[in-house]
Amino acid sequence: MEEFILSIDQGTTSTRAILFDHQGKLRYVSQREFPQYFPHPGWVEHDAKQIWNTVIEVVQSLFIENNIKPEQIKGIGITNQRETTVVWDKITGEPIYHAIVWQSRQSQDICDQLIDEGYSEFIQKKTGLLINPYFSASKIRWILDHVEIKDKNNLLFGTIDTWLVWKLTGGKVHVTDYSNASRTLLYNIHELKWDQELLDLFDIPSSMLPEVKDSSYIYGYSDETLLTGLHFKAPISGIAGDQQASLFGQTCFHDGDVKNTYGTGCFMLMNTGNKPVSSKNGLLTTIAWGIDGQVTYALEGSVFVAGSVMQWLRDGLKLFDNVLESENMARQLNDNDGVYLVPAFVGLGTPYWDNDARGTMFGLTRGTSRNHIVRAALESIAYQSKDVIETMKEEAHITLDHLSVDGGATSNDFLMQFQSDILNTSIVCPQVKETTALGAAYLAGLAVGFWKHQEEIAKMHSIMKTYQPSMKEDLRKKYYQGWLKAVEATRVFK
Template sequence: MRYVLAMDQGTTSSRAIVFDSVARIHAIAQQEYRQIYPKPGWVEHDPHDIWQSQLAVAQQALVKANITARDVAAIGITNQRETTLLWDRHTGKPIDNAIVWQDRRTADFCAQLKSQHEQLFRERTGLLLDPYFSGTKLAWLLDHYQDARKRAENGELAFGTVDTWLLWNLTRGKMHATDVTNASRTLLFDIHHNRWDDELLDVLDIPAQVLPQIFASSADYGYTAPDIFGAPILIGGVAGDQQAALFGQACHAPGMVKNTYGTGCFMLMQTGDRACESQHGLLTTSAAQLDTQPVFALEGSVFICGAVVQWLRDGLGIIKSAAEIEALAMSVPDSGGVYFVPAFTGLGSPHWDPRARGAIFGLTRGTTHAHIARAALEAIGYQSAELLLAMQKDAATPIKELRVDGGAAANNLLMQHQADLLGVPVVRPRIIETTALGAAYLAGLTADVWNGTKEIAEHWQIDRVFEPMISRDEAAQRMFDWSKVVRACNPWGMD
């Protein structure tokens, strides 16, 4: 039996999963780490927390699986995207905390850029000028630390998203690299030609010397330093979490769609070799690539999904664990007219409003914790429904089903609500850890654990299908009511 170790570095926790050659899970280890909120709208992580937590769970997973490094054919890395780090090439020491993808500090800068450069960035990168992406975060770091830009120009500093930071540490600084999917989320990458773009770098005043080398998602990224796991292990695959999940869901053909319910919600449709430009607030992005041939996807991004459940636990204290929310929400027949818009860090697709803020509407004296919990779950479904409706408008063919994964996909109440709103079957696979599985598949292809996408697709199995149970008229009315409360989340009309 050959094994693949998947490192799944997420926004609120680091995970590691050991898969065997028939895609069965042999061990899982997970560790939450600290979230840092220095100012309203700012979100940071300590880079050492990211690395140490990911290293710890990877080592724990091998112990749990009762295997050693010599039993592991390859490591696959998947990661929270857009989170931005900058560190010293010689010491490996970060210049400050990582700026997390949820962070809004560059909203004003993005607004300034839009007036002159919006179309340029849209055409080259497939993205919108929004503080969500890495490029303006990197520019902010270079602007706010003494001599940072000069040091970057001199080749003294290294930029990376989380995958690059993990690769650097796993190889003890030998690899400063990223894959096409993570590069495609930086605002610095030409998705059509698979390369850093000099004109975009010039607009943001970012020296090319600071950038990592770009590889395919399934490729030889070198070996881990021998002391980390007791023996060197090939790093055979890297992909941003959402593209990894698309690959892990066996969405290898154009028109196939998946939605991941993690800290945020991210819906991707595979579009093959066609970079489909959205007319309805979605993004065009690179999908996981096995070679130099570009592969694309349409993406809708919801910034707050599972994070709203975490807030109910840590902020309001109405649940003790995330697992409690379904039972609490099911204790009432509906939300009692309560709507919860969790725009804690602005609104993503299809609204792209960085200044919107969260709100709860429809409160009465009869509102209970259960109504708020149900409204929070329903908000996840409403936001995801907005994405699919936009995707259906952009797509050339009707969407037949939605494949789902991520932690909240285990919530039956949410999945039924999702199917009701969408009007298409919601299909949950037996393995909902498809982000990690996608990373494992990419690495395993490099190490010849699997022969190709056809073999990978044969491992995908259905757990449950949720069919729509309400009329299309009722679903449309619910979405109309949701749209009204969303518009109220920027009451000052701020740009």
């Protein structure tokens, strides 16, 4: 009977269950989108119970539709949208508020106060992060401030990995891994512990926090009564935040290896080995993973709105019915004709970290068509990634001979070719596009002996497609200068 690792990839817009075989090949996938809630401008929320339901649905349909027997599963890997914050009551098992999503800005005031009080350096030294509503700490504080609570002692906090493990184990295990802990603004990435001074600063009881473990580790077993009718008991043996998981899935195992993921947002991570490299230019220092008690660090550039700008064009502006159409629309034009879209819907991330910036469009004329707006949106994804790469080059003194990419939006050929042109660098797409899920599967497989070591995994990595730059230097410069001007103007207009 064939054996698999089950990977659960809980992303910002959808949940996927994927089976990988011993060769690291993607064999079966099941996926469900779930509702996004925007209760106020700049706020983004999910219903944690709906998220859990999508997990049950995708796992069940994966098994039933492909006739998979539970005993074929040798381990479960979980990877998740990071920072998104759930607080629930451990007695009732009920979340006390919606999950506050990483993109949400509702805890801005809490962050502004700490910045005004001069805590930025103090917090960056301990966590490698900036004071920003993006990270979990101010979201927890916001929930504690805004929800009527009967007994604080019964509350548990978790990022989505923690919530899912707790649900999968029938409420027995409250745990996270180093990569997710490092995104909370409460974890000391040098001492590898929850930091009491930060807990005091945000006034968060330590009793709410999960235990922090390696990213490849047997955390517990799935409760067989939960996934109805499947009698499904398997070790949960890998956890990593989705961006770190894709770094692992791209086999960026060595100091200096870089990848960029094009999903809801864009996240570029560089492996920095066993050294946390601190940034002066708006990059984040974070934990990539922990294996056998050894932590690997990464430097990260974060773009808040990338693929989601295409969803806005589809759902908000109704410029097309399917994001796949965007490629053809952009190709109708030979030039951007000076039209720029800066999708700062929830502010700007690396390198600007401007929470107050909002989306803007420039260069409109009577000749501007839907195609121009679509092209400008796709170009904005590439320009934002260039902003991050330029910062990384400056900060880490790297020369990049290629960029490994993954994520939903990499299926857009126009975008990938434009990215290659604007960076003047080749872009390399792996055979397995679901690199995030693959990384979590690798971590889970290593813990249960499905794969023996990282070298075995590295040998399985293969490339599907490479894009080569073909744009003339003067045009490349003109396009990027236009973008920088558009960003500057966006930041003035507040």
